[in-house]
Amino acid sequence: MIGIFYFYPMVQALILSFQSGRGNNLEFVGFDNYIRLFSDSNFLTSVKNTLIYLIVQVPIMLILAIFIAVLLNDERLRFKGFFRTAIFLPTVTSLVAYSVVFKYMFGADGIVNQFLLKLHLVGAPIQWITDPFWAKATIIIAITWRFTGYNMIFYLSALQNIDKSVYEAARIDGANAFTQFWKLTIPLLKPIILFTTITSTIGTLQLFDEVVNITKGGPGNATMSISQYIYNLSFEYTPDFGYAATVSYSIVIMVVLLTMIQNKIGGDKR
DSSP, X not given: OHIIIIIHHHHHHHHHTTEEOSTTOOEEOTTHHHHHHTTOHHHHHHHHHHHHHHHHHHHHHHHHHHHHHHHHTOTTOSSHHHHHHHHHGGGGSOHHHHHHHHHHHTSTTSHHHHHHHHTTSOSSOOOTTTSHHHHHHHHHHHHHHHHHHHHHHHHHHHXXXXXXXXXXXXXXXXOOHHHHXXXXXXXXXXXXXXXXXXXXXXXXXXXXXXXXXXXXXXXTTTTOOHHHHHHIIIIISSOOHXXXXXXXXXXXXXXXXXXHHXXXXXXXXX
16 A cells, blocks of 8 residues: 555655656656756746745744743643643634634734734734735744644653753752753754754645635746746646646755755754
């Protein structure tokens, strides 16, 4: 079943990436599709947008997840179960449902603009959906809201497995809370940080639902992700499944390269 449902489609997609044509009328074109990538302005725009999401959103999300996990790991905190559940709930929320809610919340007359106007933080409604910069910011806020709790669970689990005597010894040696966090917590979380960085990178490179349901890739192509471009090539534009498969494999190549870099930087040779 693994061979049929995993490896066979992967091999077929790879073969398809060397073909081109409309619909099912495909012919072998060698590496022409891969060469076409470098001159395709829509593809380059989608890559730029996706990398912006990756560079900006992933670090913010992981830092928030670590910070929240440390707070929730405090034995003195009351109602820990409630807070853990509340922060994790966005992860199990329907992608389409929460995207639609965000679209209305960040609309020109949405609750976010009303709140900012009442506090006199802005003089006019922010065009969250129709302005290229703010549209990207809306996507980043949405995926951060959804996946911070998911990563927080990994960090919280790792923190609960750290022997408390390590921190007791540090306190006896005079280490303050910040020193304990920087010199003990972060190094001990290093394997989990590497794991969440890699999985978050893969997830961001495959970003689709939020972009399609909140901004539809607009304004123009200002928020279009690589996965949305693959969808457009297959179903919105004149179907070109061969080139769509090529763009799909570009994600595979980027994931492999970024994972190798992250393992090189954050991996432990021991």
